[in-house]
Amino acid sequence: MKAIDIRNKYLDFFKSKEHSIIAGAPLVPENDPTVLFTTAGMHPLVPYLSGQTHPEGKRLADYQKCLRTDDIDEVGDNRHLTFFEMLGNWSLGDYFKEESIKMSFEFLTKWLEIPVEKLSVSCFAGDNDAPKDMEAFNIWKSVGIPENKIYFYGKKENWWGPAGQSGPCGPDTEIFYDTGKEACSSNCGPDCDCGKHVEIWNNVFMQYNKKLDGTFEPLAQKNVDTGLGLERVVFLLQGKKDVFETELFSDIIAKASELAKVQIPESFRIIADHLRASAMLIVDSVRPSNVDQGYVLRRLIRRTIRHMRKTEIDPNKIREILEVLVSSQIEMYPELEANKEAIYYEIEKEKNRFMNTLLNGEKEFDKVVRNLKSQNISKMDGQNLFRLYDTFGFPPEVTAELAKEQDMTVDINEFKVLFEKHQELSRQGAEQKFKGGLADNGEETVKYHTATHLLHQALKQVLGAHVMQKGANITAERLRFDFANPEKLTPEQITEVEKIINEQIAKKIPVICEEMSVQEAKDKGAIGIFDSKYGDLVKVYTIGDFSKEICGGPHVENTSKLDKIKIAKEEAVSSGVRRIKAIFVKE
Numbered sequence: 319m320k321a322i323d324i325r326n327k328y329l330d331f332f333k334s335k336e337h338s339i340i341a342g343a344p345l346v347p348e349n350d351p352t353v354l355f356t357t358a359g360m361h362p363l364v365p366y367l368s369g370q371t372h373p374e375g376k377r378l379a380d381y382q383k384c385l386r387t388d389d390i391d392e393v394g395d396n397r398h399l400t401f402f403e404m405l406g407n408w409s410l411g412d413y414f415k416e417e418s419i420k421m422s423f424e425f426l427t428k429w430l431e432i433p434v435e436k437l438s439v440s441c442f443a444g445d446n447d448a449p450k451d452m453e454a455f456n457i458w459k460s461v462g463i464p465e466n467k468i469y470f471y472g473k474k475e476n477w478w479g480p481a482g483q484s485g486p487c488g489p490d491t492e493i494f495y496d497t498g499k500e501a502c503s504s505n506c507g508p509d510c511d512c513g514k515h516v517e518i519w520n521n522v523f524m525q526y527n528k529k530l531d532g533t534f535e536p537l538a539q540k541n542v543d544t545g546l547g548l549e550r551v552v553f554l555l556q557g558k559k560d561v562f563e564t565e566l567f568s569d570i571i572a573k574a575s576e577l578a579k580v581q582i583p584e585s586f587r588i589i590a591d592h593l594r595a596s597a598m599l600i601v602d603s604v605r606p607s608n609v610d611q612g613y614v615l616r617r618l619i620r621r622t623i624r625h626m627r628k629t630e631i632d633p634n635k636i637r638e639i640l641e642v643l644v645s646s647q648i649e650m651y652p653e654l655e656a657n658k659e660a661i662y663y664e665i666e667k668e669k670n671r672f673m674n675t676l677l678n679g680e681k682e683f684d685k686v687v688r689n690l691k692s693q694n695i696s697k698m699d700g701q702n703l704f705r706l707y708d709t710f711g712f713p714p715e716v717t718a719e720l721a722k723e724q725d726m727t728v729d730i731n732e733f734k735v736l737f738e739k740h741q742e743l744s745r746q747g748a749e750q751k752f753k754g755g756l757a758d759n760g761e762e763t764v765k766y767h768t769a770t771h772l773l774h775q776a777l778k779q780v781l782g783a784h785v786m787q788k789g790a791n792i793t794a795e796r797l798r799f800d801f802a803n804p805e806k807l808t809p810e811q812i813t814e815v816e817k818i819i820n821e822q823i824a825k826k827i828p829v830i831c832e833e834m835s836v837q838e839a840k841d842k843g844a845i846g847i848f849d850s851k852y853g854d855l856v857k858v859y860t861i862g863d864f865s866k867e868i869c870g871g872p873h874v875e876n877t878s879k880l881d882k883i884k885i886a887k888e889e890a891v892s893s894g895v896r897r898i899k900a901i902f903v904k905e
Contacts, residue, residue: 328405328425331421332377343356343361345599345602354387355387357386362870380405381405382405385598399561403547404548405548407542408541408542423462426518430551432495438515439491442470448488448526451491479522486524486526486541488526490521491523495551497513497554501514502514520544521544569642570589570594570639574631577632581629586629588625596661596665600657605892606619636665640658680720683712690702691724698726764872765902768873769902773799773898776819777898780818781803784803798898799899806896807888823880829876836856844858881903882902884903886899
């Protein structure tokens, strides 16, 4: 069974269970400063899990493109991916544990025809905050999972959330597939990472609210949030050793192997994964840069080039691999075909930039070698190794190869220590930057969200109809808005934009929310930024006769709730895209 067949079966199954099939969100979350990328299907649904009414109802299902950066350095083994697809279904205050578990079991055993003996599950063991989840245990037992295949684990394995300091959370139950591999010990269970048990589905039961004082209380609206990893199910049902043997990667890897002079399977997996993830990011308007999402894209492309060099694939043949990637993924992701020229252009441009970086790095390497040899030193220390990497973008493995040609060695262990320290500092910085919990809907954030609509329309009035949102990042301290415009704004234009926004704020205009079809919204002149993500019904926020925009919200009920806006900075992001940072100033 191919990946597309499993995805379609999933959506058809939940449609038969009265779920509305909604469109997935973009890889770059809209107005969520807490994460760089969409890492799970629940990201765009946070407001609805918290109590807002979803236009499509209380039962939802979708497939969501996801990207996670934690495992980039692990990609190359047989299981880690950066880009992947998550199938999900939700109950927003409708059904709960029994219906959720029974539906999961029915889909796996009836629709996918997985033998019951291949399945095992885990449930929450209980602690001082919440009791042992005997309810989930008894439901699993009633549908046919043997008692000896139902495991209990603590919060680390079987609890979700909250996303921030406080909020919805609860126990989960995870479903595992037995690969048939021999047990590594008598205690080999789903918590063992020997490879015998592979997690395929997680059903989260949001039944508690964690308060700021650390205590837990029952939620008024109990939700179900599930996620099934498509790539994992595909390779297991196809009887493959790993996901890279499936049709999602096999053609790309075959092409890389064909072009390579040195056969390194790990490198081929990295090339296939990273180019697939890069292409998906470019489809969602991410471009290589030194910050945020663009930096991740740059890192993925450059790591690809490093492994092309390692396997002696001519970097100038990267387009040949990309063409195979696009053609092999058309059925799953037709948007790749529609955006293929942008994909080819951006990746080749970044490849050329990196090749120049490598050239400069080689010049600096020669200086370091001359200096060391003048001191009769035959081993390059980790400090020099890390400087070549950090300052000149020179990969340590390339440095090691060149050093060997000069009869020198490198202190890779010292480099690793310095690199890990660098990673920890970066991680701490990211945690500080994206603190505040998932999809912060605090009072100031909501105000900035509303101001973004005013800014968007004001820019259109001052600069022209070509202005279109390219991204937004909102915190409780400021708004950041990216938009299409070829030129830097003049001081006069900035002043005019501020004036228009503040006039609308001063008018104390009601902000009206209506639900309607996408076509009806367009007919009424609403701005739609990401058409591909919309479902049958959307929310349209109208601010008098000034602004009408499709958006998930939330917003203030009247512009009088907003403070005076001040544009603090206007700058370039990439070719044809500008960025404005704006703040509220108290009168």
